[in-house]
Amino acid sequence: MPKLYAYTDGACSGNPGPGGWGVLMFAKDGETVLKSRDLSGGMAETTNNQMELTAAIMALETLERPSAITIVTDSSYVKDGITTWIHGWKKNGWKTAAKKPVKNVELWKRLEAATHTHDVIWEWIKGHAGHVENERADELARAGMEPFKP
Numbered sequence: 001m002p003k004l005y006a007y008t009d010g011a012c013s014g015n016p017g018p019g020g021w022g023v024l025m026f027a028k029d030g031e032t033v034l035k036s037r038d039l040s041g042g043m044a045e046t047t048n049n050q051m052e053l054t055a056a057i058m059a060l061e062t063l064e065r066p067s068a069i070t071i072v073t074d075s076s077y078v079k080d081g082i083t084t085w086i087h088g089w090k091k092n093g094w095k096t097a098a099k100k101p102v103k104n105v106e107l108w109k110r111l112e113a114a115t116h117t118h119d120v121i122w123e124w125i126k127g128h129a130g131h132v133e134n135e136r137a138d139e140l141a142r143a144g145m146e147p148f149k150p
Contacts, residue, residue: 002027002034004069006059008078009127009137010051011145018148019046021055022140024133025062037062038136040144051141052078053107060114068119074127074134082111083122 004027012019020042027034039058042051052075059071073079089095089102096102125131127138 002029004063004067005072005133006056006069007072007131007133007137008052008055008059009074009134009141010048010053010055011138011141012046012048012051013145013149016045016047018145018150019043019048019051020141020144020146020148021051021058022137022142022144023055023059023062024136024140025059038140040140042144042146042148044148047104049075049077050104050107051145053104053111055137055141056082057107057111057114060111060118060120063118066117066119068121070121070123072123072125072133074125076124078111079122079124081108082115086112 007024010019010021020040023039024036025039026036039062052073056071056073056078086108088097094102094105102108125134127134
């Protein structure tokens with residue numbers, strides 16, 4: 001049975017500033033890539049973390065039916081947030097341990113909702129470390145940002 005993967009990344013020129021998100025999605029059977037798809041987009045005024053979250057959201061929302069998927073991100077913010085921190089945030093009424101409002105709460109809620117449809121495995125890898133798929137996601141994120149740069 002093919003396995004689905006999504007490599008996600010966000011980019012921002014200034015923080016906040018113009019930003020982009022990118023996703024490299026593919027289905028693999030063993031070592032053979034059966035099909036792949038590139039996704040990207042951007043915004044005129046955003047942050048890097050918002051673009052990282054948006055990339056993961058778009059990867060999940062693009063799937064047409066419930067799926068098992070591995071999402072690979074170079075953002076510990078996204079991986080730790082969705083796998084660990086979110087439980088405490090929800091218990092505390094979307095407040096941090098320091099009793100401050102969670103940043104990007106609407107994106108976190110949207111990401112969490114998108115995960116309910118799928119069986120998601122989250123993996124973190126070091127960014128800009130020569131991972132071909134991560135580098136491609138970074139290229140897509142930068143391309144998504146281009147139309148919004150001054």
